Amino acid sequence: MSSFLHQRQSYSALTDPYPLSPRILVNYQRPNLYFNKTNLFILFSLLILLGFLHPYLGFFSGTTLFSDVNSQSKWRNYSLKDAVSFVGQNGTVIICAVSEPYLPFLNNWLISIVRQNHHDKVLVIAEDYATLYKVNERWPGHAVLIPPALDSQSAHKFGSQGFFNFTSRRPRHLLNILELGYNVMYNDVDMVWLEDPFPYLQGNHDIYFTDDMAAVKPLNHSHNLPPPGRKGRTYICSCMIFLRPTTAAKLVLKKWIEEMRAQPWSKAKKSNDQPAFNWALNKTAGQVDMYLLPQSAFPTGGLYFKNQTWVQETKGMHVIIHNNYILGFEKKIKRFHDFGLWFVDEHATESPLGKV
Numbered sequence: 163m164s165s166f167l168h169q170r171q172s173y174s175a176l177t178d179p180y181p182l183s184p185r186i187l188v189n190y191q192r193p194n195l196y197f198n199k200t201n202l203f204i205l206f207s208l209l210i211l212l213g214f215l216h217p218y219l220g221f222f223s224g225t226t227l228f229s230d231v232n233s234q235s236k237w238r239n240y241s242l243k244d245a246v247s248f249v250g251q252n253g254t255v256i257i258c259a260v261s262e263p264y265l266p267f268l269n270n271w272l273i274s275i276v277r278q279n280h281h282d283k284v285l286v287i288a289e290d291y292a293t294l295y296k297v298n299e300r301w302p303g304h305a306v307l308i309p310p311a312l313d314s315q316s317a318h319k320f321g322s323q324g325f326f327n328f329t330s331r332r333p334r335h336l337l338n339i340l341e342l343g344y345n346v347m348y349n350d351v352d353m354v355w356l357e358d359p360f361p362y363l364q365g366n367h368d369i370y371f372t373d374d375m376a377a378v379k380p381l382n383h384s385h386n387l388p389p390p391g392r393k394g395r396t397y398i399c400s401c402m403i404f405l406r407p408t409t410a411a412k413l414v415l416k417k418w419i420e421e422m423r424a425q426p427w428s429k430a431k432k433s434n435d436q437p438a439f440n441w442a443l444n445k446t447a448g449q450v451d452m453y454l455l456p457q458s459a460f461p462t463g464g465l466y467f468k469n470q471t472w473v474q475e476t477k478g479m480h481v482i483i484h485n486n487y488i489l490g491f492e493k494k495i496k497r498f499h500d501f502g503l504w505f506v507d508e509h510a511t512e513s514p515l516g517k518v
Contacts, residue, residue: 237298237305238291245306246342251283254345259287259332263491265296265518266506267351270498272513273505274355281514287335301514308335330435332400333418340407340415350401352485352494354503359459359481367453368410371443374399374436376464376487378472379457387443387452400439401484402460410450417442463487467497 246255256275260268268286275281286305288294297305308331332348339346347359363370373379373388374397388396405411421438443452457465458479464487465472466480473480483503485494498504510517 261289262292271351278358337415357481368451370404372460395440400436
């Protein structure tokens with residue numbers, strides 16, 4: 163933050179060899195008439211008032227405005243390469259993509275990651291400038307915006323064009339990070355970590371993912387890509403992915419981008435990114451080393467929140483919980499509340515963002 167030092171010039175208190183004339187002396191002394199007891203009291207009161215209001219007037223100070231402009235300019239020019247280099251640890255980054263309405267979910271997700279001590283490698287892909295500035299103001303260097311910025315006025319509903327525009331950028335973000343040579347984990351922010359997921363990323367597979375089906379699997383189920391469903395494709399979730407910077411992993415992402423272009427949003431189809439992701443997996447399966455993560459550790463919301471028998475049978479095995487299979491911003495928050503997974507009300511101080 164810039165600061166300006168002001169040094170008051172000192173003067174020597176020498177006797178003036180040319181005394182003032184009586185006329186000039188009268189004029190020179192006249193201002194003293196204003197420094198009577200009443201005026202001094204008013205001046206003193208104003209100084210006390212300004213001292214009290216000073217913290218609230220910072221926005222209007224020239225120094226603060228100058229600093230804000232400089233800070234915003236810095237983050238506007240902050241590149242993905244710089245950001246990944248800053249947060250990456252042991253060649254790995256954890257990313258999410260967030261617009262301003264989802265900041266409470268971001269905070270909830272971050273608290274759960276802090277508890278597993280992996281927050282330092284988190285990079286927030288800000289989809290609007292409000293999010294970019296707010297995150298970096300409180301947690302410098304942990305947010306980057308990849309232009310163009312999206313509309314941040316409202317939380318986009320599943321199936322809307324806004325939701326499609328938001329999620330369709332995901333494979334490009336991931337590919338850009340792989341091109342920089344880093345492993346990358348992607349999470350939606352309507353997730354909560356209960357345990358550390360990294361021990362589950364066994365071996366050196368190109369891509370790791372979770373099944374989005376709520377049907378119960380055996381505890382020792384296969385880790386291969388499941389067979390296609392009724393629509394001719396699998397139902398893998400695009401909201402929890404881990405990729406290594408291999409040629410094969412990049413192939414999946416490039417195919418995903420191609421599928422998104424081939425299936426644009428329309429009022430009739432109301433596409434989203436997940437079917438395209440599954441087509442990409444199905445079409446590259448023979449060329450890519452894929453790994454299906456265990457359902458007991460990474461259950462879909464349709465299983466965890468709706469099958470309490472299964473939850474009790476697998477108690478102690480759950481790692482990341484996804485609050486999907488439900489639509490609506492407030493409904494998601496309520497369900498997290500109901501299951502004791504909404505942390506921001508009582509534990510906001512655990513987040514690097516504080517209370518947002």
